[in-house]
Amino acid sequence: EVQLVESGGGVVRPGGSLRLSCAASGFTFDDYGMSWVRQAPGKGLEWVSGINWNGGSTDYADSVKGRFTISRDNAKNSLYLQMNSLRVEDTAFYHCARDSNFPFHYMDVWGKGTTVTVSS
Amino acid sequence: EIVLTQSPGTLSLSPGERATLSCRASQSVSSSSLAWYQQKPGQAPRLLIYGASSRATGIPDRFSGSGSGTDFTLTISRLEPEDFAVYYCQQYGRSSRMYTFGQGTKLEIK
Numbered sequence: 001e002v003q004l005v006e007s008g009g010g011v012v013r014p015g016g017s018l019r020l021s022c023a024a025s026g027f028t029f030d031d032y033g034m035s036w037v038r039q040a041p042g043k044g045l046e047w048v049s050g051i052n053w054n055g056g057s058t059d060y061a062d063s064v065k066g067r068f069t070i071s072r073d074n075a076k077n078s079l080y081l082q083m084n085s086l087r088v089e090d091t092a093f094y095h096c097a098r099d100s101n102f103p104f105h106y107m108d109v110w111g112k113g114t115t116v117t118v119s120s
Numbered sequence: 121e122i123v124l125t126q127s128p129g130t131l132s133l134s135p136g137e138r139a140t141l142s143c144r145a146s147q148s149v150s151s152s153s154l155a156w157y158q159q160k161p162g163q164a165p166r167l168l169i170y171g172a173s174s175r176a177t178g179i180p181d182r183f184s185g186s187g188s189g190t191d192f193t194l195t196i197s198r199l200e201p202e203d204f205a206v207y208y209c210q211q212y213g214r215s216s217r218m219y220t221f222g223q224g225t226k227l228e229i230k
Contacts, residue, residue, distance in 0.1 A: 035219065037165075037219075044208065044221055044222075044223050044224045045157075045159075045165065045208055045210075045221040045224075046221065047218060047219035047220065047221065050217070050218075050219070059217045059218060061218060095164055095165075100170065103152045104152050104153070104170050104171050105152065105153040105155075105211075105212030105219070106155035106167060106170040106171075106210065106212075107155075107165075107167065107210075107219075108167045108170075108176060110164035110165055110166070111164060112163075112164050113164060
């Protein structure tokens, strides 16, 4: 079964850090780019960051650029999101998702997500 | 940055009726980069349509996508009880290398 399972969420003070992990199974992990997408409480979807198959190319939403770092370990079938200088507005449910391959652009497998709460 | 605007914000219909959801882009979008998702409360989004009009694996044929350029449509031909959810459109900008989502349309039971 193709599956993504996130972990690492929690409650953190503004200015703090968290590292999210996403464990992939059921597919050849290094065949795919991956993304993180978040959803603030009661709000819509916001793409946060993406990484290509080998980690050589990364992209970020303007809202997190310079604070968040995406990475992957293909030997461990794992995706990560290092979140520094967290703000109250980063409070959200964070999903990892599998990117499609060229020429299409969509996310076809999603994890159930992990909750990040930034509060003083 | 391309902005996607979905309408209506909320759509109230009865089972068996036809639903038409709109997604309008602030500038032209490649059809290969346009997708639709369904999200139910407490669940992850589920891919419905990719490439503007291709159904994802396992998606019933009552779901269809159409459109090009700046105007795209998701149609549900005959609503089933399990179709009441929030629907998002999404595009990928090849120059920005970013995904963006519309704000969502909530499809509720009338």
